[in-house]
Amino acid sequence: MKIICIGLNYGDHAREMGRTLPDKPVIFLKPDSSLLKNNKPFFIPDFSRNIHYEIEIVLRICKLGRSISEKYACRYYDQLTLGVDMTARDLQSSLSSSGMPWDISKSFDGAAPVGEFIPLQEAGDMNNITFRLEKNGTTVQHGNTSRLIYNFDQIISYVSGFFTLKTGDLIFTGTPSGVGPVNRNDRLTGYIGDRKIIDFMIK
Numbered sequence: 001m002k003i004i005c006i007g008l009n010y011g012d013h014a015r016e017m018g019r020t021l022p023d024k025p026v027i028f029l030k031p032d033s034s035l036l037k038n039n040k041p042f043f044i045p046d047f048s049r050n051i052h053y054e055i056e057i058v059l060r061i062c063k064l065g066r067s068i069s070e071k072y073a074c075r076y077y078d079q080l081t082l083g084v085d086m087t088a089r090d091l092q093s094s095l096s097s098s099g100m101p102w103d104i105s106k107s108f109d110g111a112a113p114v115g116e117f118i119p120l121q122e123a124g125d126m127n128n129i130t131f132r133l134e135k136n137g138t139t140v141q142h143g144n145t146s147r148l149i150y151n152f153d154q155i156i157s158y159v160s161g162f163f164t165l166k167t168g169d170l171i172f173t174g175t176p177s178g179v180g181p182v183n184r185n186d187r188l189t190g191y192i193g194d195r196k197i198i199d200f201m202i203k
């Protein structure tokens with residue numbers, strides 16, 4: 001399976017990063033070795049001094065498809081969850097400022113924690129899903145999918161023009177503002193509405 005991620009997909013986050021809004025979806029990948037499931041702890045890697053959380057809605061692809069039109073995109077995902085796009089911000093900044101690919105800053109082992117998958121019906125209207133992240137019990141990020149620059153159907157249509165989507169592939173759909181650092185013994189808890197979806201420790 002593969003993990004496809006969308007960057008800068010909420011205007012408030014693009015602004016906090018000092019970036020202009022993208023005129024097309026920004027795509028990057030994480031390998032399957034970055035997946036972290038079942039609320040297992042995230043271990044801070046020794047190559048970074050500045051690991052950031054980014055809470056995101058994650059879609060699970062349920063059938064094979066390529067070059068999918070927006071109109072039919074909703075047939076290609078059947079479950080969603082919350083994931084955290086863990087980012088070595090120091091590596092990302094230094095690599096991107098020297099014009100190099102910053103893959104390693106977001107694709108290292110454990111950089112893709114994902115929570116419990118729920119059927120779409122339980123999340124309600126795909127264009128009005130409220131979600132939030134708490135760090136040590138304090139809300140640090142909150143978002144609503146109505147604020148997505150590219151919504152789920154547009155994302156699936158766009159990425160499937162480049163990558164054949166396969167059952168079990170995951171799509172991280174972007175983070176709202178409020179990203180920030182984690183430290184050892186922090187606890188990250190993510191909610192869709194009031195339902196706890198992911199809950200893990202930083203070690």
Ligand code: MG
Pocket residue numbers: 005006007008054056085174175
């Ligand atoms: Mg992200």
